[in-house]
Amino acid sequence: MRILRLITFLAALTAYCLAAAAQSQLRGTGDLGIVIERANGSVCVVDTSARAILSCVEGFGDLSHASAVFSRDQRYAYVFGRDGGLTKVDLLEQRIVKRVLQAGNSIGGAISDDGKLIAVSNYKPGGIKVFDAETLNQVADIPASYGADGERSKTVGLVDAPGRRFIFTLYDAGEIWMVDFAEPGEPQITKIGRAGKLPYDALITADGRHYIAGLFGEDGLAHVDLWRSPARIERVLDGYGKGEAKMPVYKMPHLEGWALAGGQFILPAVGHSELLALDAETFKEAGRVKVHGQPVFAIARPDGRQVWVNFAHPLNDTIQVVDVPTLKVVHEFKPGPAILHMEFTPRGHEVWVSVRDANKVEIYDARTFEKRGELEMRKPSGVFFAARANRIGL
Amino acid sequence: MRILRLITFLAALTAYCLAAAAQSQLRGTGDLGIVIERANGSVCVVDTSARAILSCVEGFGDLSHASAVFSRDQRYAYVFGRDGGLTKVDLLEQRIVKRVLQAGNSIGGAISDDGKLIAVSNYKPGGIKVFDAETLNQVADIPASYGADGERSKTVGLVDAPGRRFIFTLYDAGEIWMVDFAEPGEPQITKIGRAGKLPYDALITADGRHYIAGLFGEDGLAHVDLWRSPARIERVLDGYGKGEAKMPVYKMPHLEGWALAGGQFILPAVGHSELLALDAETFKEAGRVKVHGQPVFAIARPDGRQVWVNFAHPLNDTIQVVDVPTLKVVHEFKPGPAILHMEFTPRGHEVWVSVRDANKVEIYDARTFEKRGELEMRKPSGVFFAARANRIGL
Numbered sequence: 001m002r003i004l005r006l007i008t009f010l011a012a013l014t015a016y017c018l019a020a021a022a023q024s025q026l027r028g029t030g031d032l033g034i035v036i037e038r039a040n041g042s043v044c045v046v047d048t049s050a051r052a053i054l055s056c057v058e059g060f061g062d063l064s065h066a067s068a069v070f071s072r073d074q075r076y077a078y079v080f081g082r083d084g085g086l087t088k089v090d091l092l093e094q095r096i097v098k099r100v101l102q103a104g105n106s107i108g109g110a111i112s113d114d115g116k117l118i119a120v121s122n123y124k125p126g127g128i129k130v131f132d133a134e135t136l137n138q139v140a141d142i143p144a145s146y147g148a149d150g151e152r153s154k155t156v157g158l159v160d161a162p163g164r165r166f167i168f169t170l171y172d173a174g175e176i177w178m179v180d181f182a183e184p185g186e187p188q189i190t191k192i193g194r195a196g197k198l199p200y201d202a203l204i205t206a207d208g209r210h211y212i213a214g215l216f217g218e219d220g221l222a223h224v225d226l227w228r229s230p231a232r233i234e235r236v237l238d239g240y241g242k243g244e245a246k247m248p249v250y251k252m253p254h255l256e257g258w259a260l261a262g263g264q265f266i267l268p269a270v271g272h273s274e275l276l277a278l279d280a281e282t283f284k285e286a287g288r289v290k291v292h293g294q295p296v297f298a299i300a301r302p303d304g305r306q307v308w309v310n311f312a313h314p315l316n317d318t319i320q321v322v323d324v325p326t327l328k329v330v331h332e333f334k335p336g337p338a339i340l341h342m343e344f345t346p347r348g349h350e351v352w353v354s355v356r357d358a359n360k361v362e363i364y365d366a367r368t369f370e371k372r373g374e375l376e377m378r379k380p381s382g383v384f385f386a387a388r389a390n391r392i393g394l
Numbered sequence: 395m396r397i398l399r400l401i402t403f404l405a406a407l408t409a410y411c412l413a414a415a416a417q418s419q420l421r422g423t424g425d426l427g428i429v430i431e432r433a434n435g436s437v438c439v440v441d442t443s444a445r446a447i448l449s450c451v452e453g454f455g456d457l458s459h460a461s462a463v464f465s466r467d468q469r470y471a472y473v474f475g476r477d478g479g480l481t482k483v484d485l486l487e488q489r490i491v492k493r494v495l496q497a498g499n500s501i502g503g504a505i506s507d508d509g510k511l512i513a514v515s516n517y518k519p520g521g522i523k524v525f526d527a528e529t530l531n532q533v534a535d536i537p538a539s540y541g542a543d544g545e546r547s548k549t550v551g552l553v554d555a556p557g558r559r560f561i562f563t564l565y566d567a568g569e570i571w572m573v574d575f576a577e578p579g580e581p582q583i584t585k586i587g588r589a590g591k592l593p594y595d596a597l598i599t600a601d602g603r604h605y606i607a608g609l610f611g612e613d614g615l616a617h618v619d620l621w622r623s624p625a626r627i628e629r630v631l632d633g634y635g636k637g638e639a640k641m642p643v644y645k646m647p648h649l650e651g652w653a654l655a656g657g658q659f660i661l662p663a664v665g666h667s668e669l670l671a672l673d674a675e676t677f678k679e680a681g682r683v684k685v686h687g688q689p690v691f692a693i694a695r696p697d698g699r700q701v702w703v704n705f706a707h708p709l710n711d712t713i714q715v716v717d718v719p720t721l722k723v724v725h726e727f728k729p730g731p732a733i734l735h736m737e738f739t740p741r742g743h744e745v746w747v748s749v750r751d752a753n754k755v756e757i758y759d760a761r762t763f764e765k766r767g768e769l770e771m772r773k774p775s776g777v778f779f780a781a782r783a784n785r786i787g788l
Contacts, residue, residue, distance in 0.1 A: 026486045028423040030468025030783050031509075049467060049509065072740075073443060074424025074468065092420045113741040115425075115443065162697045162742055163761050182761070208697045227699060227719060263675060281657060281675075303556045303602045303786060305621060325621060346466075346784035347507040348556055367557050367576070387784040389424050390740035392697060 029074040032091045033343070033385035035354065035361055036066045036079075037378045043079060044377055045094045048345055048352070048385060051363050051373035055094035061085040061101075066382055067108045070389035071133060072115030077384065078133070080109040086120055088136060091386065098136045102129050110160040113392065117181060119158055119166045126152035128168055128179070130187075140187050146173035157202025157213055157255070159393045161226060167192075169199045169213045169222075176202075176213060176224060176233060193233040195222035203255040204393035205265075212236075214255050216270065223283055236283040240269065240276060254297050256394075266307045266324065268295035275309065277327060287327045292318050297341065301366055302348035306330070310339045319353065321369075331369055335362050340380070346387035354380035423468040426485045427737070427779035429748065429755055430460045430473070431772045437473060438771055439488045442739055442746070442779060445757050445767040449488035455479040455495075460776055461502045464783035465527060466509030471778070472527070474503040480514055482530060485780065492530045496523050504554040507786065511575055513552055513560045520546035522562055522573070524581070534581050540567035551596025551607055551649070553787045555620060561586075563593045563607045563616075570596075570607060570618060570627060587627040589616035597649040598787035599659075606630075608649050610664065617677055630677040634663065634670060647706075648691050650788075660701045660718065662689035669703065671721060681721045686712050691735065695760055696742035700724070704733045713747065715763075725763055729756050734774070740781035748774040 031049045037056060041063050044056040060066070062083035069078050076097065079087045084103035089096050103122035110119045117139060118131045127143040144153040153170035161167050164181040176195050180188040197217025204211045211224040220238040224231050253268035264286050265278040275298050277287040293315030300307050307322045316338050321331035337357035344351045344366060351366045354377075361380050363373040388394040425443045431450060435457050438450040454460070456477035463472050470491065473481045478497035483490050497516040504513045511533060512525045524534040538547040547564035555561050558575040570589050574582040591611025598605045605618040614632040618625050647662035658680050659672040669692050671681040687709030694701050701716045710732050715725040731751035738745045738760060745760045748771075755774050757767035782788040 026420070026469075028465065028467030028469025028486070030423055030464075030780065031466045070424075071422065072425045073422030075420075075422025092422070114743045160741075162699075164743075207699075209699070305556075305601075305603070347554075347786050349508040349558075386424065390781040390784055392741050 027092070029091055029386055031386070032074065033352075033383065034068055034077050034079070034089070034091070035352075035375075035377055035380050035384075036063050036068075036382040038063050038066070038356070038381040039379040041081075042378070043077070043089060044375075044380075045089075045091050046352075046361075046375070048350070051375070053375055053377070054091075056377070057089060057094055057096060059096055059099070060087050060089075061099075063381070065107065068382070068384040068388075069109060069111040069118070069394070070384075070386045071111070072389050074386040074389045077386070078109065078111065078118050080106055080120055082106060084120075084122065084124075086118065086131065086136060100131070100136050102131070102138070107154075107156060108158055110158050110166055110393075111389075112160055112164045112166070112181065113162050114164060115389070117164065117166075119160075119168075119179075121155045121158035121168055123154040126154045126170075126172070128155055128158060128166065130166075130179075130181070140179075140181075142179055142187070142189060144168075144170045144173065144177070146170060146175065156200060157211075159202065159204040159211070160208075161204060161211070162208040162392060167202075167204060167211050167224070167226075169195060169202050171199060174199060174217075176211070176222065178231070190231070192224055192231050195233055196220060196235065200252055201255045206392055208392040212255070212265075214253070214267075214270065216252065234283075237276065237278060237285055240285060253295055256297075264324065266298055266300065266322065268298045268309070275307070275322065289322055289327050289329065291322070291329065292320050292332065298322075299342050299344070300324075301351075302344055302346060306366075308342050308351065310342060313338075316340075333369065335364075336360065341382050343383035343385055346385065352383045352385075354383055356380060421486070423485055423780055425780070426468065427746075427777065428462055428471050428473070428483070428485070429746075429769075429771055429774050429778075430457050430462075430776040432457050432460070432750070432775040433773040435475075436772070437471070437483060438769075438774075439483075439485050440746075440755075440769070442744070445769070447769055447771070448485075450771070451483060451488055451490060453490055453493070454481050454483075455493075457775070459501065462776070462778040462782075463503060463505040463512070463788070464778075464780045465505070466783050468780040468783045471780070472503065472505065472512050474500055474514055476500060478514075478516065478518075480512065480525065480530060494525070494530050496525070496532070501548075501550060502552055504552050504560055504787075505783075506554055506558045506560070506575065507556050508558060509783070511558065511560075513554075513562075513573075515549045515552035515562055517548040520548045520564075520566070522549055522552060522560065524560075524573075524575070534573075534575075536573055536581070536583060538562075538564045538567065538571070540564060540569065550594060551605075553596065553598040553605070554602075555598060555605070556602040556786060561596075561598065561605050561618070561620075563589060563596050565593060568593060568611075570605070570616065572625070584625070586618055586625050589627055590614060590629065594646055595649045600786055602786040606649070606659075608647070608661075608664065610646065628677075631670065631672060631679055634679060647689055650691075658718065660692055660694065660716065662692045662703070669701070669716065683716055683721045683723065685716070685723065686714050686726065692716075693736050693738070694718075695745075696738055696740060700760075702736050702745065704736060707732075710734075727763065730754065735776050737777035737779055740779065746777045746779075748777050750774060 087099040105124040130140040153172035158168040199213040200216040202213035275289040279286040293311035336355035481493040499518040521537040547566035552562040593607040594610040596607035669683040673680040687705035730749035
């Protein structure tokens with residue numbers, strides 16, 4: 001009887017152990033990524049070397065307009081949902097590690113340069129909250145209060161800056177703030193100044209030097225050179241759409257894809273079927289590119305030689321590719337209905353394109369434009385690769 | 395008896411399985427790196443988040459002047475030894491996966507943008523060889539033959555360029571060549587042209603656009619703009635040391651650390667106690683910085699705001715930090731005897747410094763200059779972090 005129990009115990013232990021071993025296949029994490037399945041509140045973990053889905057994980061809540069950042073070991077993604085959910089997902093085990101509902105309505109986040117702090121940009125209640133990246137315990141709550149009544153502004157364009165800092169923009173207040181966690185204790189908050197009317201999104205350059213906010217309420221952009229002390233806001237591209245008929249804006253462009261490419265920033269114009277080229281030194285307009293429709297993302301290939309552009313509804317079945325030195329469209333193709341996002345592999349050999357209404361992510365050679373693969377997903381939107389962990393501002 | 399055998403079998407299986415599980419602790423690889431222990435032919439695998447050594451692995455042969463690249467999943471490092479050894483090491487299991495002695499005398503290598511090809515730069519026999527990154531099987535052998543007799547030149551400055559290309563420089567021939575693996579079948583070799591006398595090292599900018607070779611036999615540098623078609627060589631900074639007394643060169647500077655920082659390249663001058671600033675647009679001299687000694691590495695912090703410099707013997711106990719906008723030395727300290735290399739964490743919050751003759755690697759906050767940690771290693775030299783996998787030219 002004792003022997004039988006021993007055998008049963010050993011057999012169970014072996015079975016458990018073998019199951020655990022199968023689960024814990026060693027693998028690197030540098031080539032992993034995630035794709036947001038918007039309609040299902042799920043996230044698919046993908047392998048960009050194998051061009052494959054490892055597994056799709058449910059339970060992320062409302063993922064409309066979701067985005068993500070990655071831990072510095074590239075094992076975890078932090079997914080920012082629209083419902084105020086901040087969810088930490090393990091890419092190796094493909095499971096949710098922790099999820100907190102930290103606000104009522106959110107719009108993206110950032111991770112500090114040391115990988116220790118996660119900041120989330122909230123519409124409601126307006127402000128940012130900061131969490132410990134390990135535990136998701138709250139570290140700081142920074143209400144975006146403004147004006148005499150202390151009303152709270154929605155926040156947008158939240159990014160990391162070098163030195164455990166975050167920069168963000170107050171949509172309703174039209175201001176840009178910086179919060180600095182370099183010293184232990186309470187963070188230092190600096191109200192950099194007034195950006196203009198209705199700043200709707202922002203970006204920071206890959207070197208963490210220039211923060212640029214787009215304005216919906218005015219023609220122009222707000223620029224902060226963070227190498228200047230004290231930092232202050234300057235208006236750039238003032239009146240870039242002046243004199244032309246105002247056009248309806250079908251979808252607000254995203255600014256994140258902007259990149260310094262060949263000494264210029266290439267960025268989508270709001271409400272125009274154009275890209276604007278901005279000289280990276282003088283911050284003056286350096287040219288324009290007529291494109292197929294109202295651009296949503298204008299994303300530079302990592303070498304900066306080309307910029308890939310997708311468009312607002314109803315022209316969102318098309319991608320155009322712009323050659324940076326000549327500012328000419330050199331390629332156009334139609335991957336399918338509702339192209340929502342594009343993400344390049346870190347050194348730019350391939351690009352993943354989410355085609356929502358075809359329920360597919362398509363993978364292209366970023367030079368020859370040949371299709372290299374295709375993955376079935378349910379209403380895929382944002383595509384985020386783990387290499388973002390090692391970039392300032394992503 | 396049968397029962398006893400069953401018990402023994404199950405017990406053995408359980409023991410094996412538990413041992414395997416202990417070995418195969420799941421972990422991300424984005425924050426790993428290696429440090430070369432030069433004197434012992436060993437490589438220490440390090441964790442930059444924990445600031446810890448995971449394990450040191452022996453058996454790499456002659457590691458004087460060794461360097462490394464990383465697989466795109468950031469699980470493997472490829473170490474290039476001086477003895478022609480190419481060794482693939484598993485960072486997760488901390489063991490050598492494969493080692494080939496592919497030449498008699500080598501100097502560095504590169505990995506293609508898709509992560510599939512490893513190229514090695516050889517002195518003897520002069521040329522480059524290319525290997526499959528998975529198996530280390532040879533894929534191509536490209537002799538650097540020149541002149542009427544078909545003599546073979548040492549090769550230096552081998553880097554990856556976007557589109558499965560490699561660029562390298564022929565030391566004896568004074569030429570720059572490109573080899574293109576974009577199409578299946580035989581690689582396309584392009585002899586770009588004549589660089590000048592004794593090109594000793596080269597780099598490619600982070601966007602893969604500009605390839606620049608330093609010359610030991612002449613005052614000046616050779617520059618190739620790879621966005622131009624056909625690519626051709628132009629001389630820049632011609633005669634930067636002219637009129638001054640020639641100084642003995644204690645150690646040839648390395649070019650790899652150069653970075654585009656604030657619109658300038660900052661680079662070590664050969665034989666002078668100076669850094670040169672090169673305007674990134676015009677490629678003209680934009681300024682000079684007097685420094686403590688003959689610079690060996692001038693490495694930009696990832697945000698480009700500062701450049702950290704170490705020096706040739708006998709002044710190699712000192713690091714100086716240069717502020718890029720003002721071109722002024724803003725900090726100087728002496729970590730210890732024989733500082734051989736510096737490597738920043740990918741977003742620049744910390745920097746690892748190898749202090750060979752103190753048998754230590756020291757870890758500093760890259761902003762406050764406070765020491766954050768210290769690891770004992772045996773004659774440490776090169777420090778390489780896995781995030782290089784995701785950068786062009788590293």
